[in-house]
Amino acid sequence: MHSSVGTEGLFLLPNADRHVFPAMFKELEDIQPQYNIESFGVSITTMEEVFLKVNELANERKRLEEGAEEAMDYGDHNREYEKLENARTSTRYTGAAYYWQHTKALFIKRGIFFLRKWTQFIPQLIIPVLYMALLVWASGQIPGPKEQDPLNLDMFPYAKGEKANVYTLSDMADPFKKIILEENKDLGLNAIITSSNSTLMMEKIVDDTKSKGTRHFGLHNPVGFNYVTQNITAFEETANPITVNITFLNSAFNNFALHSPAVSVVIADTFLLRQLLEREDINIHVVNHPLPPTNSDSLKNKDISGSSAFLYGYAVIVSMSMVVSGFSSFLIRERKKKSKHMQMMAGIRPWLYWLTTAVWDGVCFLIPTFLFILVFKLFNIKQYISRGESIGELIIIMLLYGWTAIPFVYSFSFVFDTAPKGYTLIVMFNIVTGMIGSIAVPIISQTANDDIAYTWEVLLSFVFPTYSLANCFTKLYNNEFGREACESVCKTSLFASLAPTCCGNADERIYTDNILSTFNKKGLAYAIIFFVIQGFFFWFTTIAIEKNWWGKVRGMCKSRGKKGFANNGFSWDGEMETNSIEDSDVIAEKHKMANANGSDATVIVKDIKKWYGNNNAVKGITFHVDKGDCFGLLGVNGAGKTSTFQMLTGENDVSEGDAFISGYSVRTNWRDAGERIGYCPQYDAIIKEMSGEETLYMFARIRGIHENQIPTVVNSIIDAIGIGIYAKRQIKTYSGGNKRRLSLGVALVGMPEVLLLDEPTSGVDPKARRVIWDILSKVRELGTALVLTSHSMEECEALCTNLAIMVYGKFKCLGSAQHIKSKYGEGYTLLIRVDENNAEKVKREIFARFPGSILKEQHVQQLNFELKRNHRQTWSMLFDELESMCEPFNMSDYSLSQTTLEQVFLEFSREAANI
Ligand SMILES: Nc1ncnc2c1ncn2[C@@H]1O[C@H](COP(=O)(O)OP(=O)(O)OP(=O)(O)O)[C@@H](O)[C@H]1O
Structure with missing residues (x-):
């Protein structure tokens, strides 16, 4: 017996004993009713199986020659699969300890990424500080006014x-x-x-x-x-x-x-x-002596303070833009790679994800903030550092900018699909919006008047936080410059009375004592209030995008519209619903599930539909998967498999219908449903700077596994998926097959009740594919319900207890592989090897014995026939006929097999293409 899947068994029959096949099949046909055998068929060993056999023999030799380490990767894993039992844990953290584990996992992840990808932080944390230092140094090189000789x-x-x-x-x-x-x-x-x-x-x-x-x-x-x-x-x-x-x-x-x-x-x-x-x-x-400054000196002096203030404003725009925009990179990568979704599915709450992200980024933001102050100190920019109050004001402004700019970057990061593009465009946006105001407002002030310029200043500060920051820096500088200049004037009472702009009351003076709370042109109170408002606004935006509030509102409006439209007998996209007769098994499943309770099976999908705008990707499919069963979704590209999965995993909203995971609705109770799912997405949703072991540790923590049990769980998964020697290496060094194994390992952490596998073996070599199949068979045996999508018929045959062929969002058939082949198989494939002289005689004989047969191909010594299916003809009769032809017609070899699942599948696809 080669393997068994659910109610099906697969036996390998030796070709040499072909002469006894008629008798053997006759006996099988006789006992079929007695043993309740639904159906049986014959297929030929594929080239892939031959390849694997050859490979296995080669590796056996290699193992003997090279020792144990390499053998680990190629060898038999049977013993290791047993360890999967250890990946299941009976107790999990709950309450505060659960969230603490999550917090720990998220911070460790950021820490590892920071250490491994430290070069990425140079443009974010180091270059801005160097840039600031350079500009501050340059501003010090501008010659100041010279004192006149006595x-x-x-x-x-x-x-x-x-x-x-x-x-x-x-x-x-x-x-x-x-x-x-x-x-x-x-x-x-x-x-x-x-x-x-x-x-x-x-x-x-x-x-x-x-x-x-x-x-x-x-x-x-x-x-x-x-x-x-x-x-x-x-x-x-x-x-x-x-x-x-x-x-x-x-x-x-x-x-x-x-x-x-x-x-x-x-x-x-x-x-x-x-x-x-x-x-x-x-x-x-x-x-x-001293003489009052000459007119030209006074002008020069004004230029110096003005250009220094502008330079600092400009420096802070560029530097801070680089600092905050860098926070988008990791988020974009994590979201696009679907790693974030995997973490959410495993149990991370969105609020905790964003909180830990903000804390981490906040700490990273503090580094350049304090280094900027150090730069001002080193270059002795008195206006910023001479008084404790001004340092405090500087820090408050920068922290408030962080409060605004960090969630602003978070919201913006959702727009981009690649980290470098996102980083570059966010930096440019910040610099351009910062510079526009910094250049425009002084021009308006000179060409129009100060009041109009101030109105623009307030407006631009409200819209563009980076401009607001630069404006704060400039004003803070000028305010301190004014205070310093006035200090010596006001010391002498004679001058004090003559210079109200220096020594007058708060309204008369050119500077203010409480810049942060002053609401006029001299103060920054508006900017402070705007920073606070903007911060709340961008946090709201981030959460709204994360929770897809806008999409949900739109979805609700649309689904209402669609329902009304669909009642007229038309689909939403304007096509007439095809009246093709539905398969009896599909209808039976619909009836069976119509009244089923959510907890009647581990997975229940009830008439689920998905709309993307006007495109109806999934048109109402129904199926169920019991504990220890595996359900396969077969379909060509665009059939709607991934959309179905995305609805089950909460990645996409369910447009209509519902699905239940261990009794929890994915529509109304996604969090509980998601925690029971292990998900292996189509693309490897892993952070490639982490090692395989670190990734598994992270997911073990997220699943709430007790800290002392994590090593056992992780090691048993590493052994089972066979990445032992690579476990401590960064994932970016892994081969495609090993990445797929790791993705599977991630889904297995904690042995969830349901495993969703989206093309788990795509891009994997035949050997690694077999390893993954073996793991999945073991997982199924351990009681997990599996749902997998695949383009591979063989994979579905090997793993699935039930499968459905999906075409254009609908099920065309449903049942076990053998059931589908028996129900939809149109005939048999017969390959005969003869010598050239007998070919014509053999052809004539086949057409006579099997009426309706077609010669599909003829090569030098090989004839390929398609025999028409005849319900009265049994396997024993077919083999009997062929065996009797061997000697008289000198047939050196022949093989007979039933229609493959692939042929059934292609037939459905062809039918669909003709609709
Ligand atoms: N986010 C989306 N927006 C709009 N249309 C989408 C979206 N995702 C999928 N579709 C469309 O929905 C249909 C089903 O796509 P889906 O990815 O679910 O198919 P699939 O069977 O998983 O294909 P594949 O085997 O290539 O993964 C396709 O027509 C596709 O173009």
């Missing part, structure tokens, strides 16, 4: 081109000349223009002014001196007035000459000191 207050400016003059009385001329020339040695003093008394001197000045012109006179005649004697009347304590004669030294200056008052006073003071002290060596040197 300005000597002397006569030089007035002796340019034309020599200067000094007006004074004749008797004072010499001392003044001496003082002026001592102090200004190279001065080309033209003359001391003297006069004998003050009145005459004043007249001369007036005349000279008139003749030379006010401006010209003013630039070369800055100062003048004379004595004035006056009688001053004063009152003593007794109130008797006394008159005193006082001489004043008049120090005159020309107000066209800017420095003249100081120059005049200093010359006069020197004169008086020399007179009083009777010394000639006293000089007073006066300078003006």
Whole structure:
């Protein structure tokens, strides 16, 4: 006996004993009613089986030559399959411990990925910091305004081109000349223009002014001196007035000459000191320092602070965009690879998945955040780090940006199918939206006015978080710049009263003390509120997409519409429902399941339908699978197999009908249903940076298996699926066959009640395929209900107790493989080897003995006939006829087999194609 599947047994008959086949089949036909044998048939050993046999013999030799390790992969696994029993656990974590296991599994997964794929984090965590450092350094290289040299207050400016003059009385001329020339040695003093008394001197000045012109006179005649004697009347304590004669030294200056008052006073003071002290060596040197900045300096200064603030804003846009966009990569990969769905199916709750993701990404976000502050500290950007408050404000702004930008990236990540594309486009979106505002708002402010610019600033901050962040950085910088500049001004009470923009009240000042809570142009209160709102909004969006709320609402609306339409006898896509007569077994199954309770079988699928827009991919199929049975869904590409699976696994909504897994509806109680399913999807839904063992550990934790039992469970699965020597290697090094085995292993963790296998052996070599079949047979024996889809008839024959052929979303037939072959098989295939001389005679004889036969092919020595099926003709009669022809017609060899499942399948497909 070669194998047995459900109610079918497969026996290998030796070709050498072909002569006893008639008698053997006769006996079998005789005892058929007695032993309740429904049907039996004959097929020929396939080339694949021959290949496997040869391979097995070769490996036997290899095993002997190379030792045990390689043999593990190729050898017999029977003993190992027994260990699958250990993959089942009786107790599981519940409550908080269950969720803690999930949390642990999710964090370990992220940690492993981080360590193995650390290069991916360079553009996310390192380059942004280096970029920020480079721009901060560059901003420090912009030359600042230079302090002006002290300005000597002397006569030089007035002796340019034309020599200067000094007006004074004749008797004072010499001392003044001496003082002026001592102090200004190279001065080309033209003359001391003297006069004998003050009145005459004043007249001369007036005349000279008139003749030379006010401006010209003013630039070369800055100062003048004379004595004035006056009688001053004063009152003593007794109130008797006394008159005193006082001489004043008049120090005159020309107000066209800017420095003249100081120059005049200093010359006069020197004169008086020399007179009083009777010394000639006293000089007073006066300078003006510090000078107020020149207009060009003021402009330069404004540029510097403006361009630095812009540079930091720009740097933060690019750096932060790179940081947050990186969070999309892992999510896109995990979702697209279906690994996320597998984790959800195994028990991970969406809220926990997103919470752990956010915590992990949040911690990753903190790294560059604090490194940015370190960069500001290293390059001594005082505006950000000189006060504790400003560091605090900077941190609050960045954290709030994280709160907004991380869920924003999560929502956006659903749009993309590949991680590099997603990362690049999200980075670009963030940079472009950040830059648009940063460039546009200052332009609007210059071309229109500040109020319009502010309105745009608020609007753009509301829509684009990255612009808002850059704006916060710029404002924070300018605010601190203003505060610093004003600090020295306001120290002096004289200036304080003159500079309300620095020292006035909160409305007058150019800066604010509480930038985070100020609601006007100077503050960031709006930005803070927007960050909070945006954060909530993007979290809501993420959850809505995750839960497919929008799809559900649309689905509800559509299914209502479809039901109304379908009542008219038309399908939704406008086609008439085909009136092809349904197979009796399919109808019987529908009737049987119509009144079945959800828990009457392990899997019950009741008239389930799937619509993709107007495309009705699954048109109402019904079947059930009992414990320890295997149900196969056979169908060509696009028949609706995967759609059916996706509805059972919760990956896609059920449009109509329902399905029950161990009594739990996949429509209303998917979580409980999903936890009872082990799913092996069509594509390997695994994270290739993890090892096979790590992957199995992760799923064991997700299934809630007790920590101390996990090693036993995982090791037994590793042994059973035969990846022992690869278990600790990264999955990306695995061959296709080993990846499929691992996917199967993942589905087996905890030995769920139902195993859904979507083309479990696609792309696998014949040997690995047999290994997978063996595992599945063992799993079935252990009581798990299996549902599998396949393109391989052989696979279904080998594994399935029942199968259905699905065409365009409908079942064409249903039952065991032998039942379907017997019911739909049109005839037999007969291959005969003869020598060339007898070929014509044999042909004639076959046509005579088996009327209606067709010669399908003829090669040199081989004839290929299709014999028409005749219900009166039994297997024993057929073999009898053929055996009797062997000798007379010199037939060296022949083989007879019934119609294969493949032929039945092709017939259904052909029929469907002709509809
Ligand atoms: N997400 C989708 N949106 C729209 N149409 C879809 C979607 N998924 C599948 N379809 C369509 O539904 C039909 C059934 O597809 P499905 O993938 O279920 O078939 P299948 O039998 O599993 O094919 P295969 O063997 O190639 O996996 C096809 O016409 C397919 O184009």
